[in-house]
Amino acid sequence: MNTPTCFSLSSTADHVAHLVLNRPEAMNTMHPTFWRELDEVLTQIHNEGKARALVISSTGKHFSAGMALETFAGAIQMDDQSPEGRAAIFDLLTDMQTTFTKIENLRIPVICAIQGGCIGGAVDMVTTACIRYASADAFFCIQEINIGMVADVGTLQRLPKLIPFAVVKEMAYTGRRLPATKALAYGLVNEVFDTYEATVAAALQCAKDIASKPPVAIWGTKQAVTYARDHSVEDSLRQMGWLQGAIWSNAHVRESIAAMKEKRAGNFAPLSPLVTFIGAEDRPIA
Numbered sequence: 539m540n541t542p543t544c545f546s547l548s549s550t551a552d553h554v555a556h557l558v559l560n561r562p563e564a565m566n567t568m569h570p571t572f573w574r575e576l577d578e579v580l581t582q583i584h585n586e587g588k589a590r591a592l593v594i595s596s597t598g599k600h601f602s603a604g605m606a607l608e609t610f611a612g613a614i615q616m617d618d619q620s621p622e623g624r625a626a627i628f629d630l631l632t633d634m635q636t637t638f639t640k641i642e643n644l645r646i647p648v649i650c651a652i653q654g655g656c657i658g659g660a661v662d663m664v665t666t667a668c669i670r671y672a673s674a675d676a677f678f679c680i681q682e683i684n685i686g687m688v689a690d691v692g693t694l695q696r697l698p699k700l701i702p703f704a705v706v707k708e709m710a711y712t713g714r715r716l717p718a719t720k721a722l723a724y725g726l727v728n729e730v731f732d733t734y735e736a737t738v739a740a741a742l743q744c745a746k747d748i749a750s751k752p753p754v755a756i757w758g759t760k761q762a763v764t765y766a767r768d769h770s771v772e773d774s775l776r777q778m779g780w781l782q783g784a785i786w787s788n789a790h791v792r793e794s795i796a797a798m799k800e801k802r803a804g805n806f807a808p809l810s811p812l813v814t815f816i817g818a819e820d821r822p823i824a
């Protein structure tokens with residue numbers, strides 16, 4: 539993968555990956571390069587299996603102003619009267635949805651640290667995370683209605699699972715901004731901090747705490763909670779039985795209890811790199 543231009547990616551000794559949106563001069567807007575690089579970087583984190591938690595933060599006054607408005611110039615020239623044009627809209631949209639869904643599908647928890655405006659596509663993005671921290675100046679806006687379209691990359695599907703329906707509808711119909719204090723009251727964000735620095739520090743500390751636990755148990759927990767969000771309690775309990783049966787580790791439980799008693803950090807192996815068939819064609823069949 540080439541060095542990304544819209545992001546920086548680093549990792550700490552504590553196995554925390556930190557992805558930073560780093561185009562503050564453009565308010566971290568989303569354009570074709572943003573989408574391509576984000577997809578690549580998420581695939582890399584997923585496949586490598588080294589990171590145990592991911593923090594996504596941003597730079598500048600705003601977390602992100604959403605889709606770069608100039609990118610719509612191309613889209614609105616598309617022939618929306620033809621089935622081919624409509625199919626192209628469907629495919630483009632599906633690609634963008636797939637990229638953000640990769641955040642939700644990562645094997646590790648994702649924590650977003652949000653400052654200033656979190657607008658349009660940025661709301662799509664942060665609602666795929668497990669945990670959100672915000673600075674006091676943060677606000678959330680389903681801006682799409684103000685530019686004549688329906689929000690279409692996940693906000694209308696995920697936000698109602700996080701905050702009351704009526705609040706989502708108010709935001710989506712009016713394009714009004716939801717300030718950090720209200721986002722906290724509704725449970726969209728876990729905590730609000732006075733400054734951007736404190737917000738990022740809290741996100742990194744939370745990620746560090748997560749990264750100290752057995753990665754497979756964290757993976758299973760993320761799987762179970764996400765499944766429970768989308769299924770009945772009965773189905774989720776059954777899935778939990780299968781999941782626990784599949785991932786149970788005497789070694790992890792023994793080491794966790796020993797570490798707790800000895801007041802030390804547990805020692806756990808990282809997740810494996812993702813199993814891949816790439817290169818298999820190079821090997822002769824025995």
Ligand SMILES: C/C=C/C(=O)SCCNC(=O)CCNC(=O)[C@H](O)C(C)(C)COP(=O)(O)OP(=O)(O)OC[C@H]1O[C@@H](n2cnc3c(N)ncnc32)[C@H](O)[C@@H]1OP(=O)(O)O
Pocket residue numbers: 565567599600602603604605606607608655657658659660681682685690691
């Ligand atoms: C699938 C996803 C869909 C979507 O994401 S739809 C949503 C698309 N995004 C927007 O419509 C953003 C609308 N913009 C705003 O709400 C505000 O702006 C901000 C809160 C982001 C920033 O407010 P402030 O700090 O007061 O700055 P400022 O003077 O409004 O903006 C500075 C310059 O930035 C341009 N700008 C703002 N957002 C975008 C954008 N998304 N793409 C391209 N340019 C943008 C403005 O027009 C202006 O420009 P100039 O200085 O030339 O007047």
